[in-house]
Amino acid sequence: MAKVELENVTKIFDNKVVAVKDVTLTVEDKEFVVLLGPSGCGKTTTLRMIAGLEEITKGTIKIDGKVVNDVEPKDRDIAMVFQNYALYPHMTVYENMAFGLKLRKFPKDEIDRRVKEAAKILGIEELLDRKPRQLSGGQRQRVAVGRAIVRNPKVFLFDEPLSNLDAKLRVQMRSELKKLHHRLEATIVYVTHDQVEAMTMADKIVIMKDGTVQQIGTPYEVYNKPANTFVAGFIGSPAMNFLNAVVVAEKGGIWIKTSGFKVKVIKEHEPVLEPWIDKEVIFGIRPENIFDKLFAIAPQPENTITGIVDVVEPLGSETLLHVTCGEDSLVARVDPRTKAKEGEKIDLVFDMNMIHVFDKETQKAIL
Incomplete structure (x- = not known):
């Protein structure tokens, strides 16, 4: 796994809207970091810049010590899990999980080993022959996570992966993702607007508002020692x-x-x-x-x-x-x-x- 470093990263869209402004952040190796904030605060844009899906207007992003500003997404050794799962409807679960490895010309036996190992970790071994339409929301989410695991990337990026699930399933998946993090010893950057997700899962929380970082700290620090009224009011329910x-x-x-x-x-x-x-x-x-x-x-x-x-x-x-x-x-x-x-x-x-x-x-x- 690897360290992710953002130095004064800024994103200005063509319409002159400043989506992210001077974000400086270090995600340590094997750390679970959550970008937290309301809709439109710049957290997903920040994640997409790490992934290479958005160009950086200013600043530097490093993965494993290497500047990746101009590196193609496929060459950054990251895996991303999206909010809408992004599964191919005409492929089976097995084929969805294996697809990225096939593109990279992995040997068949290595693909088979990785897919079955990931399926076992996620408890979806009996679903490998099904199509996405035959799966529940929670099962589809597991498949999307499995597709990321088989890649064995340096960094996992999660973009609001639980927001389409019902409340009970969200609680269950939170626990499973946390266990998965410990098992894989993975470096994870996770985006959410849900403070409960952030507080229960993160080693470190980055709270954002209007494209800027308001506070970076452990769940304990942002709750008990908020840097300003925005952080104090955003964390905690009912609010301060x-x-x-x-x-x-x-x-x-x-x-x-x-x-x-x-x-x-x-x-x-x-x-x-x-x-x-x-x-x-x-x-x-x-x-x-x-x-x-x-x-x-x-x-x-x-x-x-x-x-x-x-x-x-x-x-x-x-x-x-x-x-x-x-x-x-x-x-x-x-x-x-x-x-x-x-x-x-x-x-x-x-x-x-x-x-x-x-x-x-x-x-x-x-x-």
Whole structure:
């Protein structure tokens, strides 16, 4: 397998639209890297430039230390799995998987060995004589992955491969692709707009917006230490709560003050927020870090707020509360035993170890 390096890669289409701007990224050997972002953020264009299916306007792409800007896709030693599977309808599963090897003039016995080995890995041995129309969506996806495996490429490229599958099958295929990655010890670049796919599968996540990289980090880093409000809001479901606030110094400490409440910052965070006293910021807290006071551990007046319950959403293992505090609304993910009722007051407790603070002007993380 191989390392993939992108240095200041830019793509400008003929209509002057900048699809990708100055992307610099290193995918280490055997690493599973996910390009994540909303539709139109440039992630698929970036993948297609690695594959050689899109020309690079500016910058350099290296695979295994070799610059491949002008190398034909077939000579880059990569294999790509597409969203629509791209199987030949008139060929059997066996023929689809063998097709690329036949073009490269591999010996028949070597083709047979590779196809049967890949089919065994993917559990599709009994499907080799069928045509694509006789297969389910999940089976077609396995065939598309198998066609990539038989090539034994340096790099696997996946373009939203699970988006056409139903929810249950997506969960199963996520697990299978992760196992496959460990088994093949493959270098994988994977594109998705689904944050759950990214968080569960990736060694490293590259979050993109409007053609630029917003943050590169492990799933833990992008979730717990988001670089800006876009990353913080894109990762996590329900999304992080954002409220306009002011940092104030009073009562022997530093407080975050919004239109509806005031909470005290823990001592460890005070040095970071001191320069922001009397300045406007964006206060962020995830729903799972807000607790119903009745089920909170050691609640304190300094981290307890009161609001009005607008909506109660029981989900079995948890309950989502939509609460109004002053001029702001927030969502809390609380214990399912909550007695909260719509239209009534509720006391909520914040985990002040888990708060986030962002610069209101730049949207970048302060804390």
